[in-house]
Amino acid sequence: AADNRSVIDALRREYQLNKLQHSHFTEKNRTSFTQKQENESLKPLEGLGYTSPDRVFVNNELNLKNIEVYGFDYDYTLASYTDNLSFTIYTFLCNILVDFFKYPKQIKDFKFDPTFAIRGLHYDFNNGWLMKIDNLANIQLNTVHVGREPIKSANEIIDYHNGRHISPQYLNTNMFQLNDLFSIPQ
Structure with missing residues (x-):
């Protein structure tokens, strides 16, 4: 417990x-963002007055009086993320693996490649595919890769899964889907 706390x-x-x-970077760049907002073209929307069609707005009231916990869909709903976010997540994860879980220090030398993985891919825990x-x-x-190298033999994949189809049981227990921008650097 003490190790986990540290x-x-x-x-x-x-x-x-x-x-x-x-915060320092954000404050430094706040002026240009504010100027952009002030120069946006505003259009009247029925019942809402003048609203930018490019902004998020609420068109239904919701009483949160009896709600104890609520959350938000974080993918670009409330915040715009730069490409630096993926690099930051990747760097943090490498540091955690080496500093706290004692993985080899060479992991910190690996560089994040934002062009390699995309949302929607699946990772098979059993064989690293x-x-x-x-x-x-x-x-x-x-599309099957081990690390950054493509599998050369489709037969190896077919033999492992007894065909091209993956059963729902195997998919749910042995695979992880990169389903959002935050899972790609992982």
């Missing part, structure tokens, strides 16, 4: 430091 405390300190750096699966759970054979 890991959490160290992560909190690192988070606070990065938050301060980010990263692959695209269609909506019927069929493996797209030419």
Whole structure:
């Protein structure tokens, strides 16, 4: 328990430091963002007065009086993220693996490649395969990689799964889907 507490405390300190750096960067760039907002063209929307069609707005009232907890869909609903977010997540994860879970230090030398993985790919925990699966759970054979290297033999994939189809049981228990921008650097 004490080890976990020290890991959490160290992560909190690192988070606070990065938050301060980010706050400084955000404040520095606030002027140009504010100017952009002031110059936006506003259009009247029925019942809402003048509202920019490019902004998020609420068109239904919701009484939160009896709601104890609520959350938000974080993917670009309330915040716009830069490409630096993926690099930051990747760097944090590498540091955590090396500093707290004692992975080899060489992991910190790896560089994040934002062009390699995309949302929608699946990662197979059992054999380290990263692959695209269609909506019927069929493996797209030419998309299967181990690390950054493509699998050379489609037969290896077919033999492992007894065909191109992945059963729902296997998919749910042995695979992870990169379903949002935050899972790609992981």
